[in-house]
Amino acid sequence: MRELSLHILDVVENGITAGAGRIEIRVEESRPADRLSIAVRDNGRGMPPEKAGNPEDPFITSRTTRRVGLGLSLLAAAARRCEGDLSVAAAPGRGTEVRAHFRHSHIDRAPLGDMAGTLSMLILGNPHIDFVYAHTVDGEELTLDTRELIDGGADLRDPGTLRQLERWIRDTLERMHRPPGASGTEESTHAETDD
Amino acid sequence: MPKLTIDDLKRIKEETTKATAVRHGGEVRVKITVHMGTCGIAAGARDVMKSLMEEMAEADRQDIRVVTSGCMGMCSSEPNITVEVLDSEPIVYQHMDANRMRQVFRRHALQGEVQTDFALAKL
Numbered sequence: 390m391r392e393l394s395l396h397i398l399d400v401v402e403n404g405i406t407a408g409a410g411r412i413e414i415r416v417e418e419s420r421p422a423d424r425l426s427i428a429v430r431d432n433g434r435g436m437p438p439e440k441a442g443n444p445e446d447p448f449i450t451s452r453t454t455r456r457v458g459l460g461l462s463l464l465a466a467a468a469r470r471c472e473g474d475l476s477v478a479a480a481p482g483r484g485t486e487v488r489a490h491f492r493h494s495h496i497d498r499a500p501l502g503d504m505a506g507t508l509s510m511l512i513l514g515n516p517h518i519d520f521v522y523a524h525t526v527d528g529e530e531l532t533l534d535t536r537e538l539i540d541g542g543a544d545l546r547d548p549g550t551l552r553q554l555e556r557w558i559r560d561t562l563e564r565m566h567r568p569p570g571a572s573g574t575e576e577s578t579h580a581e582t583d584d
Numbered sequence: 585m586p587k588l589t590i591d592d593l594k595r596i597k598e599e600t601t602k603a604t605a606v607r608h609g610g611e612v613r614v615k616i617t618v619h620m621g622t623c624g625i626a627a628g629a630r631d632v633m634k635s636l637m638e639e640m641a642e643a644d645r646q647d648i649r650v651v652t653s654g655c656m657g658m659c660s661s662e663p664n665i666t667v668e669v670l671d672s673e674p675i676v677y678q679h680m681d682a683n684r685m686r687q688v689f690r691r692h693a694l695q696g697e698v699q700t701d702f703a704l705a706k707l
Contacts, residue, residue: 401624402652513650514650514651531586537590
């Protein structure tokens with residue numbers, strides 16, 4: 390997969406298939422520590438120990454439509470490629486937590502990609518599931534809780550509202566990733582002087 | 585610390601085009617399933633879904649539901665979607681992309697014309 394956000398979409402879909410009602414997605418980026426961590430926790434039915442202990446084995450799967458399960462093994466490969474690792478904590482009946490770590494600046498680290506798209510698609514396709522999303526960039530945090538928004542009166546089944554939500558996430562993440570002190574106009578000035 | 589609140593959502597909504605009425609359940613006439621297994625996601629299912637969301641926002645139809653599901657076992661034809669119009673056979677479409685999704689939505693979901701060029705099977 391070309392983007393880490395697609396891996397996240399995939400791992401979350403695993404949780405949904407496992408019958409989860411609530412899924413937490415945490416992304417932590419620290420450029421000073423040169424680290425990027427992803428954690429996805431669900432309250433689904435969990436996994437038997439033999440699966441949780443071998444997340445990188447693509448030939449362990451509970452599915453019946455085909456005999457390979459590629460999702461976690463692909464994420465594990467993406468993490469190992471850039472001096473990172475993957476771990477799975479799960480127990481039958483008590484949900485699953487998947488954690489992946491990456492070296493932020495590693496040349497082989499896939500870009501995070503379209504996190505806003507991943508989230509809005511998850512919310513659109515799974516209106517009965519509560520999603521919590523927290524994303525930290527160098528200490529600054531963005532948080533979102535769909536249960537809170539719905540209780541406050543938001544209609545998250547409405548595609549128009551989701552489109553706005555997606556835009557808000559994209560703009561906020563973009564701002565959080567900007568180098569300290571830089572604003573949009575300053576960046577364009579720099580581009581001109583560089584030429 | 586940015587936290588998305590209900591006020592943000594209301595504000596950004598007001599800033600844009602038309603306000604959409606709150607939905608009240610209602611009858612579902614068309615169900616569109618986007619298959620989001622590892623295979624589908626790797627093949628581009630998220631972009632298909634995104635294009636579907638844009639079309640839904642434009643059409644503003646309350647009797648169309650979008651759901652996601654896992655792998656159907658036909659990984660080589662992903663991204664797959666299934667369109668079920670009330671009282672007709674479900675149709676599976678294969679090798680979808682954003683443009684094909686737009687066409688299937690406008691012609692099949694809205695007007696009931698099955699797009700046989702993209703169809704994989706009748707279920």
